[in-house]
Amino acid sequence: MKPATIKDVALAAGVSVGSVSNVINGSRSVKAGTVKRVKAAMEKLGYRPSAAAQSMRTRSTRAVGFVVNDISNPIYASIAKEAERLLNEQGYHLILVDSDNRPGQEVEIFNTLNSGRVDALVATLSDEQDPNIIRALKNVDVPVVLLDREVDFPLDSICIDYAKGLEKAVNYLTDLGHEDIALICGGENIRPGRECIKGYRAALKKKEISFQQARVKAGPLTADFGYQQAMELLSRPERPTALICGGNRIFAGALRAIKFLGLKMPDNLSVIAFDDTELTALSSPEITVIARDTKEIGAAVGQFIIRALEGEKDAGFQNVILSAELLVRESCANVKRK
């Protein structure tokens, strides 16, 4: 027993398929009595329009894909929720796909989602410089909004001013007397990594503190990397007096290392993390963070997508840089003179 088609409904209601189509999507006015009969027939047959046929005809799916590099990053949950709210208002649905930080998987996702499964895409690339990812991204023929990433061809993007955020963090720490500040952050292959290092270096320079390459660990934005590098940095006697974690996943890993090593914040170590997550807000002590406004980001995502989908075409690309604030809490203290 196959699912009912629009034809079956038309037959059952004693009208033509055109009329059924019209009551489904109200494209044209239909007599009230006809509407009633059609609706009854649809109900009785348990009819649902085939999304495949509809989107083949209209070349639209009313779906937007959000490709995240790591769904376990809690920040995406709040961004997605806010974006979804806005998109729903316009009749779009948001679907999330996790690339799990695997470039191959990401390419696969772009290719799959591309071929008419979504009307637009928002994406956080796992690697801005991977040629396969870039090629797949360029092949995408629906509007794309990049989140916290930049590529060398024009594309909508929403980014965060991490450089400024990091300057604030370093200034705050140096004001507390810290001169040996370590940084674990994303790699050079993604914008957040580059921005962090840029801000970090700029702030140190202003304070005339020399930059120590060994104090900077750049790599994947994962908890594992955070743990490994924190262990490396903190398990030796000449450890830094402060640590900045340039990503909430990195912080999650670093916190594990800190606990493992029995270090006490802020007495043994001052710590600044990224993002106002439950983990940073509910830690004891509460963690000072460089925070981005997820509601604001989510809203921007929604607006960018809607503009790309509903606005006039060829309106050019749009880029915005949102600020990051330093939320001072309890995880930093004056450095102890040695």
Added chain:
Amino acid sequence: MKPATIKDVALAAGVSVGSVSNVINGSRSVKAGTVKRVKAAMEKLGYRPSAAAQSMRTRSTRAVGFVVNDISNPIYASIAKEAERLLNEQGYHLILVDSDNRPGQEVEIFNTLNSGRVDALVATLSDEQDPNIIRALKNVDVPVVLLDREVDFPLDSICIDYAKGLEKAVNYLTDLGHEDIALICGGENIRPGRECIKGYRAALKKKEISFQQARVKAGPLTADFGYQQAMELLSRPERPTALICGGNRIFAGALRAIKFLGLKMPDNLSVIAFDDTELTALSSPEITVIARDTKEIGAAVGQFIIRALEGEKDAGFQNVILSAELLVRESCANVKRK
């Protein structure tokens, strides 16, 4: 400039559409030379098969939908990752959709996803008893796997033995001398809520401790609810000596209340939470939890879906109940005699 179709490829390669189709999905053998020409043409034109047309013909999308009631629950991230791994091996893709605990949204999602957008669905209902949700669920005509939920008609399901888990937790607390144990958990309208209360009551009865209705707060599995109820329970002088949080979101809220009230675990209050998340594992003190094995759950999800999709039809429904273990950490102590 429209995207190329199979026709364009056929034209460019000097073959018929049938041959191109055969090259794409290897349905029948094609001469090597032809294959080469077709592939070259596809490359040159940047051709991608239209998912809509394909799925209209084949009635299959190679996509599986995972409808979660709250994407900010970190447990779903690990379950999804494991399930996705298995599904990818079989050529399926996993897409996540967040209903944000809003029944109306959930209904909308079921209806949208149903009409040929996915080949199967895994779902955590926000409310097992909402008639609209149940109706929408019954209307779904692809295989469905329920996660931690049960309904009164046959359906595949993967559940956790929270009743047993809660018994372990209560026993552990009573062994520490606790007699006034509060519980904040899901409502009667979802299985986890019912199971928690069942296990809680059973364990108390065995220990001959009287059940106090006022010590049990059942409601939505959200951080907000956890916060409110924890405030209610803990802000009066005759507060319980121990608190069990029957959900990781509830615990997140309760922890906020505990911090706000300045209570110290385990001295002022013993706490047991749900799920081995970063928040419970990295808290200070580390939180004793009733933990489910997310890898195991994710694997079960993947297997159930694959069985439903690839296995023989009408093989009946499958239900499994996985166990929950008590992970003893640092958040509980002997009760102080008053």
Added chain:
DNA sequence: CTGTTAGCGCGTTCAC
């Protein structure tokens, strides 16, 4: 207001 019909892009069944 309603019925009819031509494709949307593809997979597949026939003939060859």
Added chain:
DNA sequence: GTGAACGCGCTAACAG
């Protein structure tokens, strides 16, 4: 091994 033709379910354009 290959090509032509049909139809999947639907929308939109047109004719009444």
